[in-house]
Amino acid sequence: MEVVISIAIGVMASAGVWLVLRPRTFQVLIGLTLLSYAVNLFIFSVGSLSVDREPIVRPGVAADLANYTDPLPQSLVLTAIVIGFATTALFLVVLLALRGLSGGDHVDGQEEQP
Amino acid sequence: MIGALGQLPDLLLVAPVLLPLATAALMLLLGEGRRRLKAVANVLSTAFGLAIAVSLLLGVAGREAPAAFGVYLPGNWPVPFGIVLVADRLSALMAVLTGCVGLASLLYALARWQHAGVYFHVLFQLQLMGLYGAFLTADLFNLFVFFEVLLAASYGLLLHGGGGQRVRAGLHYIAINLVASLLFLIGVAVLYGVTGTLNMADIAQKLPAVPTSDRGLLHAGAAILAIAFLAKAGLWPLNFWLTPAYAAASAPAAAVFAILTKVGVYAVLRLWTLCFPAGAGASAGFGGEVLVWGGLATLTFGAVGMLASQQLARLAGYSVIASSGTLIAAIGFDAPVLGGGALFYLASSTLAGCALFLLVELLERSRQVEVGPQQLDDGNGALPAFLDAEPPAGTNLDDNEEALIGRAIPASLAFLGVAFTVCALVTAGLPPLSGFVAKLAMLSALLEQRTPAAWTLFALLILSGLFAAIALMRVGMRHFWTAQDRPAPRLRVIETLPIAGLLVASLALVLYAEAGLAYTRAAADSLHAPQLYIDAVMGARPVVRSAGVAP
Numbered sequence: 089m090e091v092v093i094s095i096a097i098g099v100m101a102s103a104g105v106w107l108v109l110r111p112r113t114f115q116v117l118i119g120l121t122l123l124s125y126a127v128n129l130f131i132f133s134v135g136s137l138s139v140d141r142e143p144i145v146r147p148g149v150a151a152d153l154a155n156y157t158d159p160l161p162q163s164l165v166l167t168a169i170v171i172g173f174a175t176t177a178l179f180l181v182v183l184l185a186l187r188g189l190s191g192g193d194h195v196d197g198q199e200e201q202p
Numbered sequence: 203m204i205g206a207l208g209q210l211p212d213l214l215l216v217a218p219v220l221l222p223l224a225t226a227a228l229m230l231l232l233g234e235g236r237r238r239l240k241a242v243a244n245v246l247s248t249a250f251g252l253a254i255a256v257s258l259l260l261g262v263a264g265r266e267a268p269a270a271f272g273v274y275l276p277g278n279w280p281v282p283f284g285i286v287l288v289a290d291r292l293s294a295l296m297a298v299l300t301g302c303v304g305l306a307s308l309l310y311a312l313a314r315w316q317h318a319g320v321y322f323h324v325l326f327q328l329q330l331m332g333l334y335g336a337f338l339t340a341d342l343f344n345l346f347v348f349f350e351v352l353l354a355a356s357y358g359l360l361l362h363g364g365g366g367q368r369v370r371a372g373l374h375y376i377a378i379n380l381v382a383s384l385l386f387l388i389g390v391a392v393l394y395g396v397t398g399t400l401n402m403a404d405i406a407q408k409l410p411a412v413p414t415s416d417r418g419l420l421h422a423g424a425a426i427l428a429i430a431f432l433a434k435a436g437l438w439p440l441n442f443w444l445t446p447a448y449a450a451a452s453a454p455a456a457a458v459f460a461i462l463t464k465v466g467v468y469a470v471l472r473l474w475t476l477c478f479p480a481g482a483g484a485s486a487g488f489g490g491e492v493l494v495w496g497g498l499a500t501l502t503f504g505a506v507g508m509l510a511s512q513q514l515a516r517l518a519g520y521s522v523i524a525s526s527g528t529l530i531a532a533i534g535f536d537a538p539v540l541g542g543g544a545l546f547y548l549a550s551s552t553l554a555g556c557a558l559f560l561l562v563e564l565l566e567r568s569r570q571v572e573v574g575p576q577q578l579d580d581g582n583g584a585l586p587a588f589l590d591a592e593p594p595a596g597t598n599l600d601d602n603e604e605a606l607i608g609r610a611i612p613a614s615l616a617f618l619g620v621a622f623t624v625c626a627l628v629t630a631g632l633p634p635l636s637g638f639v640a641k642l643a644m645l646s647a648l649l650e651q652r653t654p655a656a657w658t659l660f661a662l663l664i665l666s667g668l669f670a671a672i673a674l675m676r677v678g679m680r681h682f683w684t685a686q687d688r689p690a691p692r693l694r695v696i697e698t699l700p701i702a703g704l705l706v707a708s709l710a711l712v713l714y715a716e717a718g719l720a721y722t723r724a725a726a727d728s729l730h731a732p733q734l735y736i737d738a739v740m741g742a743r744p745v746v747r748s749a750g751v752a753p
Contacts, residue, residue, distance in 0.1 A: 110412050113373065121378050127391075133664050134395035156208075161394070164343060168387055171350045175383070178357055189366040193702065197370040197418045 095131050100126035111200070113183045113193050120179065124172040126166050133159030213286045214261065215274040216255050221247055226327035234320050238728035241312055244323040248308050251330060252301030258295040260387045263721055270728065271738035273340075280742045282404045286739055288340040291725035292545070296468055297338040299549060302707060303556045304330050306700035310560050311454035313697045319453065320362040325362070329355035330459060336465055340739055342390050342400045345469065349386065349434075353379050356462060359455040361445060363641055373449035378433065378443045386430035392423025406476045406732055410483045412752045421488055424477065428470060428489060433733075435466030436526045437462035438500040445507065445519035447613030453563035456515070460555035463522055464548060467529045472542075475729045475735075480536065490534045497531025498662055500524075505666035508673040514565060514681075517673055518558045521629050524666055525551035531659050532644055535651060543725030546719055550636035550711055554628035557704040561621055564693060565681050614693045617702075619682050625707045626674035631667040636711035642665065643719060 100122045107119025135158035143159030144149045183193075190197040224246035231241050272289040275281070289297075309324060316322050330353025339345050357379075361372045394400055396416050397408045412420050433440040444463070448456050470493070478488045504524025511517045525547070532544035564679050624635065631637035641663055648660045711718055728734055 106472070108377070116377055119376065120384075121295075121481075123381070123384050127387050131391040134391045137433060161391070164391070164394075167343070167347065171383075172380075174353060175376070175380055176287060178354065179373075179380065181375050182357075182361065182369060185361075185364075187364075187370045189369055195373060197366060197553070 089137055089139065090133075096132070097126045097129050097171065100129070103140060111195055113195050116195060117176065117179055117183060121176055124168075124176070128168055128172070131161050131165050131168060133161075138184060206582070212274045213270050213658065214254060215289050215338060216276055218251055218258075218338065219287075219331055221251055222327040222331035222334065226324045226331065229324050229327065230305050232392055234277055237316065237323075238322045239272070241316060243310070244308060244364040245305075245325060246332065247327060248305050249302070251334070252298070252305050253293065254302040255297035258292075259287050259298050262289060262291050262294050263724075271735065273738055273742040275742055275744055280744055281740055281742055282399050282401045284744075285344050286340040286403075286742065287338045288400060288735070288739060289338055290701060290735065290738075291728060292389075292413040292468070295545065295549065295725060296464070296720070297334055299464070300333045300337065300461055301342075302550065302704070303458060304333075304709060306556055306560065306704050307457040308455065309456040309700040309703075310697055313694045315363070315452050315454050321358065322362055329359060330350075331355075331378075333461065333465065334571060336534070337468060339346045340402050341392065342402055342405065344400075345349075345402075346383075346386055349384060349465070351467065352462070353383070356455075356459065358403075359458065360451045363452045364454055368450045368452075371447045374443050375447040376397065381464050382430045382433040385426050389423050389425075389427025389430060392419060396420045396423060400477055401739065402473065403736040407736050407740065409477055409485060412485075417484060421485070424473075425489065427473070428492075431466045431473075432467040432496070433466070433468065434463065435530060436463045436500065436523045437530060438503045438523075438527070441500065441503070441523055441526075443445065444523060445511075445516050448519040448559070449513060449515035456518070456562075457556045457560040460559055461552055463526050463550055467526060467533070467548070470530065471533050471729065474533065476732045479730065479732050483596065487536055490656075492506050493534030494531050494659070495525045497529070498655070498658055500527030501531060501659075501662050501666055505662075505669040509669050513521055513672070514562045514677055515559075517677060518555065520561055521551075521558065521670065522555050524670065525555065528644075528663065528666070535648075535656065535659075536730070537647060537651065538726045538730045539643060539650070539723070540647035541729060542719060542723030543622070543640060543647050544710075545722035545725055546643055546715075547640035549638075549722070550628060550640045551719070553704050553708050553711075554637065557621070557701050557708070558625050558629060559705075560697075561618070561625060563678075564618060564697065565622065576688060613684075614646055614698075615700055617693070619678075621672075621698075621701050621705060622678055622681070624708070626671070626678065628708050631663075632671060632675060634712065636708050636715070639646065639712060639715045639719070689703050 102122060104119045104121075104123035105121065107115045110116060110119070134152065138157045141157040143157050143162060145156065148156050154158065185191055186197060192199065194200075214383055225243055229243060232240060251474055258272070270290060274287045275284055276287060277284040279285075304326075311322065311326075332348050332350075332355055335344060335348035337353060339348055348707055356357060357372065357376050360375055361368055390400070396412055396419055397405050399408065405674050409420070411586050429440070436444045448459055453531060474489070478490075480486050482488075501524055504520045504522075504527055506592070507520035507523065511520055528551075529544055532540050532547075626632075627635045628637040631641040645660060645663060646703060648656045648663075
């Protein structure tokens with residue numbers, strides 16, 4: 089499980105970094121989205137990964153991390169997803185505005201001169 | 203304002219966040235019209251926010267350790283679990299600066315810029331909410347949320363007015379800040395993984411007990427977090443986005459942005475002094491060298507950039523970078539006396555930077571008088587783009603202001619000249635104004651350090667002052683001396699008021715320099731005794747309701 093999560097984070101982060109460094113606005117947007125997925129998974133993983141353990145206390149079971157998963161990273165991820173989604177949507181609007189104003193999809197608004 | 207028990211009233215701590223939020227929500231309900239009502243509500247709310255911030259400052263000033271911290275638990279949860287709001291001397295100082303900068307920018311925007319977009323007032327209030335919240339919170343994840351609030355509002359404000367240049371600069375600004383926010387999240391997650399808490403005081407308390415095997419992870423997390431803050435503070439080489447973005451923003455937005463870089467500086471100062479003080483064992487002073495030399499590089503970059511820039515707006519952007527560099531380098535020495543001078547410099551440079559950004563547009567307008575009167579009202583702003591620049595027909599919003607518009611101040615050129623000179627003196631740190639007092643305080647503290655880094659900062663502070671003086675003098679000559687038979691620019695009273703107010707505040711900092719320096723030194727002293735902060739936060743107890751009262 090740890091290996092799968094680590095590989096997923098690594099692949100998404102590396103793809104995201106590569107895309108963010110591209111000169112096309114839409115690629116930058118997808119790169120930022122992939123990076124935020126990677127970060128969200130990463131936050132999730134700091135609360136010690138566990139299978140089949142919910143963060144809600146049941147009667148008769150001692151309330152410690154041996155029996156339950158840590159609820160805090162999950163709430164952090166939820167907040168991070170909402171905020172990341174909103175700001176990415178805003179970025180998309182600016183992307184479209186730049187496309188309308190410049191007629192191209194280069195991040196600088198004009199193609200590089202060879 | 204001072205309660206019977208010697209504590210700050212709880213409401214005073216949470217009001218700076220709730221007031222702009224409520225105002226913004228109210229203005230959203232009002233819809234797109236009714237601009238005059240919105241403007242009045244915005245001014246009232248901003249002025250009231252400033253009054254609250256000032257009463258916070260008066261509340262924490264002149265008190266000794268336990269009472270100098272106002273602690274409020276918004277959710278009434280026990281301390282390490284719930285969100286905590288804390289006002290100490292540093293937070294109160296930053297809140298007052300936010301209020302001053304906000305009120306000045308808003309008054310300036312009333313003349314013209316509020317008409318360039320529909321949601322200006324809403325975005326402005328949310329910007330203030332994010333700033334106040336970031337300065338008052340004592341919870342790491344809550345800090346992230348307030349950072350996002352203020353950043354999201356700043357994206358909107360940067361784009362306010364539209365136009366190709368703004369959209370292009372805005373795209374870069376948003377992309378950089380999104381990546382920085384992701385780094386912020388990674389840093390927060392690592393710190394949570396290592397310490398198991400998000401409360402800043404609790405983190406600081408648990409750091410010495412971190413096992414050696416986790417210390418590398420802890421340092422990596424703290425460094426990633428610091429990169430996120432330093433990118434916002436404009437540390438070289440993370441600051442190439444700053445000048446184009448600030449130069450492209452409309453004048454009132456750029457004036458508010460003068461304090462945005464200080465948010466990054468504040469976060470570094472708060473967390474670094476809290477988590478890595480001299481007594482923190484294996485982690486003591488972690489990253490101090492990076493702060494010092496990074497700050498020095500930033501200061502050099504800003505000073506050279508000021509000399510090299512041709513546009514006044516870019517020059518103002520580079521002056522912001524130079525002041526950030528000075529602050530970060532001074533923080534990195536971890537010396538309370540130097541920190542006191544640096545905080546005084548922070549106040550002085552924020553006010554001067556805000557005034558300079560507002561002046562930029564007026565000066566550019568005065569230059570364009572000779573080009574042609576038809577461009578007079580457009581300034582350099584390229585107003586119409588996204589939305590109709592004209593207010594919709596049927597709203598008689600400007601009845602009072604029409605009277606103000608076009609009332610030529612006979613001495614408008616004199617005002618511009620005096621204001622620019624005062625601004626330049628403060629920015630360059632020349633006597634007799636507040637920039638000089640601040641630099642003198644830092645220079646005299648540096649003399650006691652006697653390290654190569656301290657001598658470098660000593661020399662760079664003086665050199666950067668010289669560079670700033672040369673650059674600003676050149677701009678002044680170009681604007682005021684070269685063309686003699688130019689008609690005087692037409693300024694509106696409401697545009698000159700905020701600039702005059704900021705400069706008067708700057709003068710007040712000189713007249714009451716003794717009290718101001720005493721305050722900032724006390725703030726720096728309490729920052730360098732983090733145990734006081736930790737005790738104040740950890741000692742807060744939830745309010746227990748008596749049994750008879752319904753919850």
